[in-house]
Amino acid sequence: MTNVFYRDVAKRYPTAVRGEGVYLYDADGKRYLDGSAGALVAAVGHGRREIADAAATAIATLGFAHTSQFTTDAQEQLAAAVAALAPEGLDHVYFVSGGSEANETAIKMAYQYHQRRGKREKSIVISRVPSYHGITLGALSASGHRSRRAAMAPLASSWVQVAAPACREETCRYVPACPACGERWAAAIEDAILAAGPDRVSAFIAEPVTGSSCAAYVSPRPFFTRMREICDRYDVLLIADEVMCGMGRTGYDFAIEHDGVVPDIVTTAKGLGAGYSPLGAAIVSRDVFEAFGATRTFTHGFTYCGSPVAASIGNAVLAIFQRECLRQNALEQGAYLRRGLEQLAATQPLVGEVRGLGLMQGLELVADRGSAATFAPERRVTARAVEIAFGRGLILYPAGAGATERHHDQLLIGPPLSIQRHEIDELLSLLDATLSDLASALSIVR
Numbered sequence: 001m002t003n004v005f006y007r008d009v010a011k012r013y014p015t016a017v018r019g020e021g022v023y024l025y026d027a028d029g030k031r032y033l034d035g036s037a038g039a040l041v042a043a044v045g046h047g048r049r050e051i052a053d054a055a056a057t058a059i060a061t062l063g064f065a066h067t068s069q070f071t072t073d074a075q076e077q078l079a080a081a082v083a084a085l086a087p088e089g090l091d092h093v094y095f096v097s098g099g100s101e102a103n104e105t106a107i108k109m110a111y112q113y114h115q116r117r118g119k120r121e122k123s124i125v126i127s128r129v130p131s132y133h134g135i136t137l138g139a140l141s142a143s144g145h146r147s148r149r150a151a152m153a154p155l156a157s158s159w160v161q162v163a164a165p166a167c168r169e170e171t172c173r174y175v176p177a178c179p180a181c182g183e184r185w186a187a188a189i190e191d192a193i194l195a196a197g198p199d200r201v202s203a204f205i206a207e208p209v210t211g212s213s214c215a216a217y218v219s220p221r222p223f224f225t226r227m228r229e230i231c232d233r234y235d236v237l238l239i240a241d242e243v244m245c246g247m248g249r250t251g252y253d254f255a256i257e258h259d260g261v262v263p264d265i266v267t268t269a270k271g272l273g274a275g276y277s278p279l280g281a282a283i284v285s286r287d288v289f290e291a292f293g294a295t296r297t298f299t300h301g302f303t304y305c306g307s308p309v310a311a312s313i314g315n316a317v318l319a320i321f322q323r324e325c326l327r328q329n330a331l332e333q334g335a336y337l338r339r340g341l342e343q344l345a346a347t348q349p350l351v352g353e354v355r356g357l358g359l360m361q362g363l364e365l366v367a368d369r370g371s372a373a374t375f376a377p378e379r380r381v382t383a384r385a386v387e388i389a390f391g392r393g394l395i396l397y398p399a400g401a402g403a404t405e406r407h408h409d410q411l412l413i414g415p416p417l418s419i420q421r422h423e424i425d426e427l428l429s430l431l432d433a434t435l436s437d438l439a440s441a442l443s444i445v446r
């Protein structure tokens with residue numbers, strides 16, 4: 001008997017009791033290599049004593065001070081550190097408790113920004129399909145995630161979403177990947193702004209590297225360059241959702257740097273608290289911040305905004321991130337992981353494509369690589385892959401359900417940024433065994 005309302009109400013979950021480095025342990029003593037850092041969260045690894053010490057000190061010193069009444073040293077220090085990592089000119093940080101809250105904040109901030117400047121009609125948020133921006137209603141309304149939207153369709157507002165272009169280039173077999181696609185997708189979004197009426201469009205939001213809706217999909221250049229130009233042309237704010245891909249995950253502090261583009265707002269979360277505390281942030285340009293100067297208020301706020309305990313934990317996470325050069329490690333180990341995945345793809349026919357940046361890599365699973373045919377959804381290929389891997393002691397993140405009808409079987413690999421080479425070797429060998437088991441279960445001949 002349990003009183004917990006589980007994510008999968010019918011499932012019986014093993015009890016996790018301990019974490020150390022890239023490993024988790026359950027109550028039976030089984031060890032799991034955390035190949036997805038949960039959901040690309042545990043960026044500095046598990047069981048960090050110094051973070052526990054920082055949390056204990058923070059709780060003993062100042063457990064809580066409401067941000068409508070006080071600021072705290074912890075919040076000030078973290079804001080300065082996050083602003084220093086963020087693209088040039090993004091120097092004001094609004095703290096929240098996670099990714100959905102960060103995107104809700106960005107969406108509401110964009111709306112009120114336009115209101116403050118007398119542009120009262122600007123309220124529509126434009127986004128892409130596939131995409132995932134969070135589960136709260138505003139963030140979900142902006143998400144182009146098939147299964148998560150379908151579950152709550154009448155509740156999500158129908159803002160405008162623009163699907164990925166179809167392309168016949170060989171390089172674009174699984175996802176749009178060529179410069180022409182970058183141009184075409186941006187042009188389609190411009191058309192959508194024009195159709196909605198530029199006076200009514202508030203913001204455009206996109207993940208520089210897509211997470212759960214389409215595993216580690218990197219937008220082809222010059223997509224973001226064009227979007228910066230288009231957003232400027234129509235006075236639309238550009239929001240980069242770096243909840244998953246930010247904080248060093250891709251080998252850049254923020255993945256949008258890869259495109260050399262400066263957004264108006266960057267949201268981030270997972271790697272910031274690294275699983276030790278619910279923590280997220282909307283990092284905002286001076287221009288956006290200053291629009292709130294006259295009225296002095298941004299009508300928004302959660303009770304736990306800027307929690308001093310969460311901020312102290314964020315500071316301890318960032319101290320490790322800097323001292324251990326984890327961004328650099330993501331770049332180096334990411335390249336090593338990528339090579340290993342490509343070698344694995346050469347011998348595992350289920351792997352249609354390997355893609356990603358740094359320690360955010362995705363696999364597309366297919367029925368036939370020659371024709372790029374995919375499996376019927378009823379075969380539950382992604383779910384079976386994750387189950388087999390879990391049984392073998394490897395944690396993978398399922399990522400296909402938000403993509404197109406055709407590309408629904410994808411796996412996301414994103415271990416802690418502290419992972420070392422021998423641990424990647426172990427990850428690759430467990431993954432290889434998983435794919436072999438899966439191929440046998442699906443009766444695929446190697």
Ligand SMILES: Cc1ncc(COP(=O)(O)O)c(C=O)c1O
Pocket residue numbers: 039098099100101103132133134135207211212241242243244245269
């Ligand atoms: C890109 C992106 N945005 C937003 C979210 C929502 O974050 P949270 O689950 O912390 O609310 C996620 C979560 O996976 C995400 O990957």
